[in-house]
Amino acid sequence: MIYRKLGQTDLELSVITFGAWAAGGWMWGSTDRKQAIEAIKASYEVGVSSIDTAPIYGQGTSEEIVGEAIKEIPRDRVQLLTKFGMRWDLSSPKGDFAMHSADNNGHPIDIYKYAGQESVIKECEDSLRRLGTDYIDLLQIHWPDSTTPIAETFEAVAKLIEQGKVRYAGVCNYHVEQMKEAEQVLSLASNQVPFSMVQRDIQQEVVPYCLEQHKGILAYSPLQRGLLTGKIKPGHHFAAGDSREGSKYYTDAFIRATNAFLEKLKPLAEEKNATLAQLVLRWTVEQPGITVALAGARNAQQSVQNAAAMNIDLSEDEIGLITKWVDAL
Template identity: 35%
Template sequence: MQTKKLGELEVSALGLGCMGMSEFYSGRDEQESLRTIDRALELGITFLDTANSYGLGQNEELIGRAIKGRRDKVILATKFGNVRAEDGSYAGVNGSPEYVKQACDASLRRLNVDYIDLYYQHRVDPNTPIEETIGAMAELLREGKIRYLGLSEAAPATIRRAHNVHPISALQTEYSLWSREVEDEILPLCRELGIGFVPYSPLGRGFLTGQIKQFEDLAKDDYRRNSPRFQGENFRKNLDLVNKIEVMAKDKNCKPAQLALAWLLAQGDDIVPIPGTKQRAYLEENISVFNVVLTDSDLLRINEIAPKGIASGTRYPEAQMRVLNQ
């Protein structure tokens, strides 16, 4: 497995997003999830991504069980900021220093570890100056509870202000063939400041894999049913894009998911995607991306197939869109 740097933090060139093991997607199986994490570590994927809000903390507990006895083999990333009520409902964003410290201690307990390698603010709290939030995170670092600081879905001005308080190692924001907005300002700024970039949903929440052919393919409890890009006319238009990706993937003798990941990896040595899966079969498929070689002409063809702004519909429903890019 190749490695890359997120700031000064060295990680495997591909990470594993663990969210779906505990929530949002149907067909969850804890034992298969644990086996998937085991297999990821065997294959050299050591960069595991979770958050305190996934499954109301259950995802962190799952990862804690998975890595017990081999903490030194893992680069562990988790997040705070998205607050959930006991019934699972969304309760807003909190970046207050008090909450930052409480959330970190709770995550350490659930993960059953002494420190977190990369600690992200999941969403920026508009009611707390970013300087105060980052200041609290820097205190956690000095106490040895975290090693590196990260942000997620932050606006360029916020990233710069945060970095002025303490170096930010990684920015995690959605980036894929159907979400390329970060190329305008955010990615250039990260490169100016030496901040690594971690694309989440690099496979468009599974759409870019070619496995979803109709809305009814989504289980009744699948949160993607509420996503504008999976609904109505948007679905049909986005399926046209996927069909073109499938044709090119066939030409390259690879899977659509591998083509989409290979394109992301080709965007720079500071890009570390974290495709999520809860099954070993898809993990094996994703890691085979390193067998896919894209030529300059391949990249030009992909840009023609999936230019910036190609996706139909917003990334999230309106209420969730309002907390992005803060």
């Protein structure tokens, strides 16, 4: 495994970071708690020391699973990354309405993007409890909340840092101007944003800014939620509650085009004795500005395979060739 410092912090993350969204089941069509815990433990055994989760993932389920999985690991050997700002449990609506959804039991919930000061504090305390720890290595706002001043949100995070409950602050899904505004309150370690071979919008503004300002980038959905593994075929039916159903990335036409591209990668993957997913992950973390890639897993086999992506050696020429094919997508 390779480890990289996050921005200008002293926080070292494993380049493949365990993404625990799927572990929580929500929007993935359920979860198997035992298998999710085994996946995290197996991942740690092969060098994956950092885990990214969030309260909204399974409405606390993902954080509880992470806490259970790491309880026998010395705390200073893992880096816990979680979030705040997606509330499903408000007594009255606050913030930006995000979506109608359903919890893992099928009960309807309304989710709001809300990052008021009292909410930030409450969410952090709840996360500490679920994770079974007394500090969070990186606390990130999950999505922008247009109803709360950015300064108010990050003043709350600054208090948590002063209290020793949080080590560093980060953002997710922020554009450059929002990052600059947050930076007026405290120094940001990173921005967590979607990035994959088929979704590279961040290369226009976010990547140049983060490179210039020495901020880390945590790339989420690097496999485009399974699409770039080559295992999804036209006509695929997702489980009930799986948010991939209806997404533009999972239409038959997009799947066919993507799989045709992946056919070009297959000979190189075979030459490297790697899967397509491993090759895609290795290419991803070699892109300018990308610090780590978040890779989810539903079981131990998947998590070990994800970590093994860092065993692949890619030359500059090979990275350039893949990038050329990506640009032609």
